[in-house]
Amino acid sequence: MSTPTTTPDATERPDSRRGFLRLAGVGAAGSAALFLTACGDDDDSSSGAAAGTTASTTEKSSGGSAEGDLKILNYALTLEFLEADFYKKAIDADLFKxxxxxxxxxxxxSEQAHVDVLTDTIKKLGGTPVTAPETTFPLEDRKSVLELAATVENLGAAAYLGKAGEIMNPDILAAALSIHSVEARHAGALNHLLGKKPTPDGAFAKPADEATVLEAVKPFIVS
Structure with missing residues (x-):
């Protein structure tokens, strides 16, 4: 007899906001641990001791402090702001039918959903989300915009891959990879639409370091 399968509730999936927050450890007991590690509590000595104990426990379980993970989440949020704004402006340019x-x-x-969930996660972890940058994109014709979309999506996927090894908390890593997968699928679809290889790097994707990514997106940020 075959074992019946059950469909997971949509709110528990990583592609929903609650699902991401659950994976990021901010939906249950893990949320208190990560939150206290990130921001602490100076109201009294007992609270401080509790925060210190929690921080120690979290560092042991995650392999490091939450501070580095918050920086990575804000780096990702900056890129997602750029992508979400790009698509809004591409739609407004009325180049597609x-x-x-x-x-x-x-x-x-999808990119706006990434912005929302990263913002929520950073706040839940006690951090301060970065401010959305003012952007500018060349939106001259359909093909050039599709090519730019493919460039941006491929870059986004490479950026997440480049940071994967630096994320200390395994739950945040799993959540970040759930976004990385979507970015890669966007890139593959756009590559195919443009007549390019869906996986330009072959069987193994190439990561991009933060300096390279930020240099690549610099032309799209209004200084």
Whole structure:
């Protein structure tokens, strides 16, 4: 007899906001541990001792402090702000119709969902989300915008891969990889639409370090 399978509740999946927060350890007991590690409590000595104990426990379980993970989350948030704003402006440019417009809208919705969940996660961990940068993009014609979208998505996927080894908390790593997977699928779809290889790097994707990524997106940020 085959074992019946159950479909997980949508709110528990990593592609929903609650699912991401659950994976990031901010939906149950883990939230208190990570939150206290990040921001502490100076109201009294007993609270301080509790925070110190929690911090120690969290560092042992995650392999490091939450501070570094918060920095990585804010780095990711900066990139997601850029991607979400790019798609909004691409839609407003009125360069797409039919199925292509639907695709661009869907990708934009995904990037905005990434912005929302990263912002929520950083706040839940006691951090301060970075401010959305003012952006500018060359939006001249359909093909050039699709090529730029592919460039941005491939870069985003490479950026997440580049930071994966630095994330200390395994739950945050799992959540970040759930976003990385979507970025990679966006990139593959756009590559295919442009007649390019869906996986340009072959069987193994190449990571990009933070300095390289920030240099690449610099032309799109208004100084």
């Amino acid at each position: 039919g199925a292509e417009l639907d695709l661009v809208k869907k990708f934009g919705e």
